[in-house]
Amino acid sequence: MSSIVKKYLDDVKKRNPGEVEFHQAVEEVLESIAPVLEKNPQYVEAGIVERLLEPERQIMFRVPWVDDKGVVQVNRGFRVQFNSAIGPYKGGLRFHPSVYLGIIKFLGFEQIFKNSLTTLPIGGGKGGSDFDPKGKSDAEVMRFCQSFMTELCKYIGADTDVPAGDIGVGGREIGFMYGQYRKIRNEFVGVLTGKGIGWGGSLARTEATGYGLIYFTREMLKANGKSFDGQRVVISGSGNVAIYACQKAQSYGAKVVVVSDSNGYVIDEDGIDVATVKEIKEVQRARISEYVKARPNATYVAGGSVWDVKCDIALPCSTQNDINEESAKKLVANGCYAVGEGANMPCTNEAVKYFLSKGILVGPAKAANAGGVATSALEMSQNSQRLEWTFEEVDAKLDSIMTSIFKACDESSKEFGMTGNYVAGANIAGFQKVAKAMLAQGII
């Protein structure tokens, strides 16, 4: 680690104690951009890195609501507005019991570079709550969302900060939050993305992160003389990203044999049936163990690691730090040669280093899962124009954005002598656009 990287990292740890996921995300970016800083002393002189590491604003608030038994519950809400040098803050909201400031900051920090890579004018932000939607009734989720938005609406706006979904926040939650925003502010604007079709949503936003992951991975495979056709794929997760990644990978001839949730995973050697997963997760909101009832040839494994299952291509689409060094070694030993990160930071830094040392292709999250936020930006454009584009139009734009993101990662990796290291390429390309904008806009 170079001395300047060590200095920045020590400082971040001191100023943000206990926020281990944030430290991890920062370390990966700093290591990648060290050669850029060496070549561009003007960035160091202008304090670009110190300013990037400090969010422009972080908001924490109380979210009181009443459950179905009439008992008052209190959760904590967050919105971290990290960097707006290239556009309004943009990034999802995560509702999960594990949420605390360190998680939201790692996600918000990553979002700066991801959004920069999309080629669209969006800054980085993220938010959420430690609320757990699992096991709650629709009425409870609605009351929580209304209370959350009653406070959040003071800080967001269509040209200021535009939240969307993430883990635990899908169409239902966006609907409840949008309704509350509209009631309080009395305006119908594109303040949230991931809205429903017919009230400001964009066709293909639901599919965008999963499809985008496959478009990016397709380009990465193509550049290395490979393709999805006939390949055995393992996916972790069975939520929004996992479902549509599975569907698109299968359309390219891959055989997806595993999906999972936080309780366990299913193996279906006939290929995962997407319609069954959608019914279980999007309609019944049940556990993935239900899958074997509809597909008796499949097997359910309680607990365990999906990464023990042999595959050619691994697509982690659940949560952070899903693949550690031990899982990485197992994957490589079993013949896996490519990893496409659908989730945010699904591999530990040690796992990524191990993969790269073995010549495994790694499509890093900031680039590979940027299709969701890119399509959110397309939703914002449609809202501003008061127009709706067709599914085919949006999907074609998404495909071309993912293709250009891969090209940017590839070119940056080559420019800095790290050919094929798309992790470094993504960090460098994402950083440079933001750094240039910050330099031009003065010390603010």
Ligand SMILES: NC(=O)C1=CN([C@@H]2O[C@H](COP(=O)(O)OP(=O)(O)OC[C@H]3O[C@@H](n4cnc5c(N)ncnc54)[C@H](O)[C@@H]3O)[C@@H](O)[C@H]2O)C=CC1
């Ligand atoms: N929805 C989107 O547009 C985008 C999502 N992402 C990332 O993709 C990942 C998945 O998000 P979504 O599919 O939207 O969420 P989701 O709520 O639809 O699904 C989350 C999935 O991850 C699993 N999961 C969650 N926590 C887990 C844990 N601690 N251990 C094991 N499994 C766990 C759940 O069981 C579920 O299958 C997250 O890392 C998210 O940040 C990234 C870019 C955009």
Ligand SMILES: O=C(O)CCC(=O)C(=O)O
């Ligand atoms: O669509 C968005 O604005 C946010 C997507 C997101 O949260 C992410 O890219 O991790």
